[in-house]
Amino acid sequence: MNSSALPTASRPGFLARRRRAYYFFAVPALVVVGAVIIFPWLFTVWMSAFDWRIGSVAHFVGLENYVKLATNKRFLESIVHTFYFTLLAVIFPLILGTAAALIFHREFPLRGVLRGIFTMPMMATPVAIALVWTMMFHPQQGVLNYLLSLVGLPPSLWVYSQSLVIPSLVLVEVWHWTPLVMLIVLGGLAALPTEPYESAKLDGATEWQLFRYITLPLLAPFLIVAAVIRTIDALKAFDTIYVISQGGPGTASETINLYLYLQAFAFYNVGNASAVVVVFFVIILALALVLLHVREKTKWV
Amino acid sequence: MGLGAWPSPTASRARLRRRLRKLGFALSVGVIVSPAILVFLWMLSLSLKNEIDNLAYPPVFVPSPPTLANFVQVFSENSMGLYFWNSIVVSGLATLVALAVGIPAGYGIARANAHKLTVLILIARMTPALSYLIPLFTVFQLLGLNNTLTALVITHLVITVPIVVYIMAGHFETLPRELEEAAQIDGANVWTVFRYVALPLARPGIVVGTILAFIFSWNNFVFGAVLAGRSTRTLPAAVYNVLTFEQLAWGPLAAAAIVVTLPVLLLTIVIQKEIVVGLTHGGVKGG
Numbered sequence: 273m274n275s276s277a278l279p280t281a282s283r284p285g286f287l288a289r290r291r292r293a294y295y296f297f298a299v300p301a302l303v304v305v306g307a308v309i310i311f312p313w314l315f316t317v318w319m320s321a322f323d324w325r326i327g328s329v330a331h332f333v334g335l336e337n338y339v340k341l342a343t344n345k346r347f348l349e350s351i352v353h354t355f356y357f358t359l360l361a362v363i364f365p366l367i368l369g370t371a372a373a374l375i376f377h378r379e380f381p382l383r384g385v386l387r388g389i390f391t392m393p394m395m396a397t398p399v400a401i402a403l404v405w406t407m408m409f410h411p412q413q414g415v416l417n418y419l420l421s422l423v424g425l426p427p428s429l430w431v432y433s434q435s436l437v438i439p440s441l442v443l444v445e446v447w448h449w450t451p452l453v454m455l456i457v458l459g460g461l462a463a464l465p466t467e468p469y470e471s472a473k474l475d476g477a478t479e480w481q482l483f484r485y486i487t488l489p490l491l492a493p494f495l496i497v498a499a500v501i502r503t504i505d506a507l508k509a510f511d512t513i514y515v516i517s518q519g520g521p522g523t524a525s526e527t528i529n530l531y532l533y534l535q536a537f538a539f540y541n542v543g544n545a546s547a548v549v550v551v552f553f554v555i556i557l558a559l560a561l562v563l564l565h566v567r568e569k570t571k572w573v
Numbered sequence: 574m575g576l577g578a579w580p581s582p583t584a585s586r587a588r589l590r591r592r593l594r595k596l597g598f599a600l601s602v603g604v605i606v607s608p609a610i611l612v613f614l615w616m617l618s619l620s621l622k623n624e625i626d627n628l629a630y631p632p633v634f635v636p637s638p639p640t641l642a643n644f645v646q647v648f649s650e651n652s653m654g655l656y657f658w659n660s661i662v663v664s665g666l667a668t669l670v671a672l673a674v675g676i677p678a679g680y681g682i683a684r685a686n687a688h689k690l691t692v693l694i695l696i697a698r699m700t701p702a703l704s705y706l707i708p709l710f711t712v713f714q715l716l717g718l719n720n721t722l723t724a725l726v727i728t729h730l731v732i733t734v735p736i737v738v739y740i741m742a743g744h745f746e747t748l749p750r751e752l753e754e755a756a757q758i759d760g761a762n763v764w765t766v767f768r769y770v771a772l773p774l775a776r777p778g779i780v781v782g783t784i785l786a787f788i789f790s791w792n793n794f795v796f797g798a799v800l801a802g803r804s805t806r807t808l809p810a811a812v813y814n815v816l817t818f819e820q821l822a823w824g825p826l827a828a829a830a831i832v833v834t835l836p837v838l839l840l841t842i843v844i845q846k847e848i849v850v851g852l853t854h855g856g857v858k859g860g
Contacts, residue, residue, distance in 0.1 A: 293763040297681025298690065300674040301738055308705065308730045309697055315708035326714065372605045380602065388845060390606050392613065395841040395848065399794045399809040400830035404616045407823050415615060415632050447608055455848070508701045511794045515813055529701055536707050537799050549704040556699050 320546035327540065337547035346523060347548065350531040351555075353438065354507060357527055360442040361449070361506035362499055368446065369453025369498065370491070374483075376454065377461040391451040398448065402515035405444045406431075409516070431517045434524040441525055444512050449505065453498045460494030461487075496567040500560055507556050528552050619827035620644065627823040643824035644832070651825075653832060655804065656811035662722055663797075663807055664790035667729035671737040671786050676779065679741025680767055684750075691742060694735045705731045706799055713800065720802030728796045733786040740785065740847075744778025745771065781847040784840050791837055808833045 320337055324330035341347050376387050393401070408416050409430040417427040430440045468486045477485075510529045513519065519526035519534075532552065536545035619627055620643050621636040647653050682690050709728055710719070718724040748771060756766045797810030806814065812829045841848065 290763065291685050294681040294685035295687065297677040297684075297767070298687070301678030301734060304670070304674050304730055304734055305693065305697075308709065308727060308734070309693075309700075312705045312708040313700070315711075316704055319708070319711075326711065368605075371601075375598075375601055375605055378598075380598070386602065386606050388842065390609055391845070391848070392838055392841065393609050395788060395792075395837055396613075397792045397794075397809055397830075397834040397837055399792075399813055400833040401612070403812065403826055403830045404612060404619070407619065407826070408612075408615065413628050413630055413632070418630065418632050447612065451609075504699055510701075510703065511809075514795075529703060532701070532703055533795075536703065537710075542707060542711065545707055549701065549707065552701060553699070553704065556701075560699060 316546045316549050318546075319542055320550050322543045322546075324543040325540050326542055330543070333543070337543050338551070340544070341547055341551060346526070347528075347531055349523065350526050350528050353525060354527040354529075357438050357442060357445075357509065357513075357525075358503060358506040360439065361445040361509065362502040364442065364446045365450040365453045365502055366495065366499060369450045370457050370495065372450065372454040373457035373461055376458055391455065393448050394451045396448075398511040399515055401448065402444065402512040405447075405512070406516050409440060431525075432521060434521055437517055437521065437525040441509075441513055441516060444516065445506065445509060448512070449502065453502065456494055456498040456501075457491060460491045464490055493567060496563060500563045500567075503559050503563060504556060507552075507559070528555075616827050616830055619823055620831050622824060624822065624824055643828035647825045647828045647832065651811070651829070653808075653811070653829065656806050656808045657832065659722065659725075659801075659805055659811075660791060660808040663725045663729055664787050666726045667733045667790050668737075668783055668786045670726070670730060671733035672779070672783060675734055675737030675782070676741050676772070676775070677767065678738045679743075679778075680745050680771060680775075682738070682742040683745035691739060694739050697731075697735050702731065702793070702795060706796065710799060719800060720805055722805050724800050725796060725805065725807065728800060729790045729793065731796075732789050732793055736786045736789060737782045740782035741775070741778055744775055744782075748774050781844050784844050785848070788837050788840055 319330075321332060321334055322330040323333045323336070372390065376383065376390070408414050409432075411417060411427060411429050411432055414430070416430065420427060429436060431437045433440075464487065468490075469482060472482055472486060508529060509527065510533070513525060513527060513530055514533065517525045519530040528548065529552070532545055532548045535541045535548060618634060618636060621639040621641070622633060623640055623642065626633040626636065681687070705728070709724075713719045713721075713724045718727075752774075753766045753770050756770050757763075761769070792809065793807075794809040794813065797807035798813065801807060801810055812826075812833050
């Protein structure tokens with residue numbers, strides 16, 4: 273740009289030209305995103321139409337991989353496991369995170385430090401934490417069974433039991449991610465108006481009524497954001513499940529992601545795994561959209 | 574409640590009730606914070622005890638005397654130093670590349686109001702990380718890049734680039750445009766304005782973006798587990814490996830877990846307040 277052509281907003285085309293210049297700033301990032309994110313998306317959809325194991329020749333099979341999945345008992349069970357895990361891993365962090373946020377919203381000594389400690393789990397490396405939980409779950413030497421015995425409860429098999437493995441894994445997930453819900457809700461609490469409370473208190477409302485009829489409805493948008501994020505993350509949970517139970521015992525905790533991992537990197541069944549990815553993504557997208565739709569509705573409550 | 578004629582009992586009862594409420598509140602704080610403290614303390618306790626104490630029942634809680642033998646063993650027998658270095662190289666380079674492409678992109682998106690581009694990031698946030706791995710693994714196989722750090726750095730861009738772009742776009746939005754416009758009127762071109770006006774002001778955003786990208790990359794397990802070879806494993810993948818080969822050595826295992834997660838926890842303290850942005854919108858994480 274030379275100085276004789278001083279840029280002013282009145283010059284037609286100047287803004288458009290500047291806008292185009294700004295787009296150039298995004299080009300390197302778009303190249304990278306195209307290579308490592310968009311290309312894999314397209315490649316996955318493409319590969320899902322082939323019967324292909326790494327090391328052998330690919331055959332085009334159209335929608336056959338999807339048709340097979342629809343009747344694959346193990347895959348369908350993995351969907352059920354995923355939903356069960358997700359339901360628990362959304363509800364408990366939401367309840368506990370909201371309770372924690374109500375606590376941390378108040379002033380008390382050492383609040384900053386304690387909040388810092390409370391939020392540490394969500395940044396801790398999942399694999400490292402999963403190892404520690406594996407030792408804590410140990411039926412004979414584990415510290416959890418010792419704690420149960422202290423309060424007079426019988427020992428549990430935890431992740432070694434078909435029926436308890438998913439709730440046990442949820443326990444780890446709750447430990448990890450309740451702080452995230454807390455932080456989102458805490459942000460919501462900080463943004464609450466004070467007037468409704470003042471007038472309700474004048475009318476003699478109890479603490480519980482204040483929470484139930486003022487705080488909760490005003491927090492709804494934040495709770496739904498938290499629910500969307502928890503849902504996406506719980507559906508995608510992998511590290512802790514893989515390290516602690518490997519989908520077992522048997523296939524009792526085999527979620528979609530675990531099934532996907534086996535298909536792709538134990539059996540190198542790329543075609544089938546790609547079809548799983550596509551179905552998996554559609555499930556995630558659908559659930560996220562449903563929750564966002566709920567959010568649109570709650571705006572008017 | 575009380576009769577007006579007897580003020581002292583009601584006053585003391587009110588005081589008692591206030592005290593009880595305070596106690597109840599303190600208790601609930603304790604209940605909500607203790608799981609975090611206890612798990613970390615137990616991890617520390619395991620790492621500082623000998624194997625006999627670690628497998629004792631009822632459990633020994635306080636190491637006596639505490640020993641660093643587990644840490645020594647982890648580093649001497651498992652080339653932990655190498656894995657630590659691998660993690661630093663992979664997360665460091667992936668973060669640097671992300672900054673190089675992501676800072677200008679964030680600026681461009683903010684100034685061109687191209688918010689549709691951030692939808693891309695939200696979709697990336699929803700995609701399971703494993704699904705990037707299948708195509709990339711196949712391509713790396715063709716290029717002979719499997720088991721190399723290069724392949725890992727490229728794959729970790731899946732994590733780091735969306736975070737940096739998202740954080741930087743949000744940060745540049747908050748910067749005033751007046752200074753940039755003034756510089757433009759003085760004849761500076763778009764690049765010069767970015768380089769000498771916007772960039773210096775963006776330092777806080779760059780710090781947050783760098784740390785978040787590094788942490789998420791550092792915490793990633795599955796990319797390293799699939800793509801790395803024996804000598805190119807990142808820390809999380811290597812630690813999992815320690816478990817499978819030495820099932821019963823709890824002390825070294827806990828020591829390894831601490832080595833992996835301590836750097837992250839230290840970094841977390843620096844950016845406590847901004848973490849939530851990264852986790853809610855940031856980008857790809859987990860499996």
